[in-house]
Amino acid sequence: MKGPPITVKCECGAAKHVPYGEVWTCEGCGRRWNTGQIDADEYYAILREMRRFRLSAIGAAAVLAVVFTILALVVSQSLFLLLPVVLGAWYVWYMPLWRRKVRRRARSLPTWQLTPE
Numbered sequence: 001m002k003g004p005p006i007t008v009k010c011e012c013g014a015a016k017h018v019p020y021g022e023v024w025t026c027e028g029c030g031r032r033w034n035t036g037q038i039d040a041d042e043y044y045a046i047l048r049e050m051r052r053f054r055l056s057a058i059g060a061a062a063v064l065a066v067v068f069t070i071l072a073l074v075v076s077q078s079l080f081l082l083l084p085v086v087l088g089a090w091y092v093w094y095m096p097l098w099r100r101k102v103r104r105r106a107r108s109l110p111t112w113q114l115t116p117e
């Protein structure tokens with residue numbers, strides 16, 4: 001499983017996105033930063049949480065699609081004509097909410113103190 005890269009900030013001010021478990025040698029000062037120093041349990045707990053966020057968006061979309069299909073079949077098939085409106089509302093209303101939630105969570109993610117090798 002490939003996780004999101006970790007932002008490593010070097011003491012000299014340089015920064016780079018490094019995949020988990022990889023070692024980055026700073027171009028500026030030659031310090032070596034090993035993301036493997038990060039506790040795997042902690043890292044994978046965050047991965048799982050991010051995946052749950054994605055699943056919640058997919059799940060909400062699936063529920064919406066099912067409810068809408070049932071409504072259209074039961075009430076009137078002309079409701080399908082409203083599908084673009086519903087999809088539009090989805091993008092305008094739900095996705096920004098979702099993105100805000102993810103961003104808020106991302107801001108409160110832990111930072112780790114690595115020591116150069």
Ligand SMILES: [Zn+2]
Binds near residue numbers: 011012013026
């Ligand atoms: Zn550096």
